Amino acid sequence: MHRNVTCTMLGAVITAGLGLCLYGCGLTPTDGDIDNDGIVNGVDNCPLLDNADQNDVDSDGIGDVCDNCRNVPNADQANADNDQVGDACDNCPGDFNPSQEDQDLDGFGDVCDSAPLNPLIH
Ligand SMILES: [Ca+2]
Ligand SMILES: [Ca+2]
Ligand SMILES: [Ca+2]
Ligand SMILES: [Ca+2]
Numbered sequence: 001m002h003r004n005v006t007c008t009m010l011g012a013v014i015t016a017g018l019g020l021c022l023y024g025c026g027l028t029p030t031d032g033d034i035d036n037d038g039i040v041n042g043v044d045n046c047p048l049l050d051n052a053d054q055n056d057v058d059s060d061g062i063g064d065v066c067d068n069c070r071n072v073p074n075a076d077q078a079n080a081d082n083d084q085v086g087d088a089c090d091n092c093p094g095d096f097n098p099s100q101e102d103q104d105l106d107g108f109g110d111v112c113d114s115a116p117l118n119p120l121i122h
Pocket of ligand 2: 058067069
């Protein structure tokens with residue numbers, strides 16, 4: 001299904017395909033209720049996902065269901081390596097590691113840990 005929605009981008013209001021208006025890409029739908037959760041897009045803290053409860057554990061304005069760091073406030077949702085885990089809570093913010101595997105539990109993910117099995121060295 002293709003439909004156009006109104007978004008704000010860098011302060012300007014534009015109309016674009018829904019695919020272009022993905023939340024988190026700098027485009028925020030402002031009209032209607034795309035996800036049909038009863039919360040109008042402009043005030044929905046997660047406009048493209050059904051989250052009528054609007055839960056936001058870390059109170060950063062981004063709803064839990066679409067927050068890339070659910071427990072660490074990061075309103076900008078910065079994610080340099082594009083692995084779905086925000087920089088603020090990524091154990092390897094510069095390396096793509098969606099699994100966040102960290103065998104020695106030292107807080108440094110295996111992919112950026114020079115000694116992934118030794119918690120004293122990273
Ligand atoms: Ca929603
Ligand atoms: Ca949040
Ligand atoms: Ca990341
Ligand atoms: Ca580690």
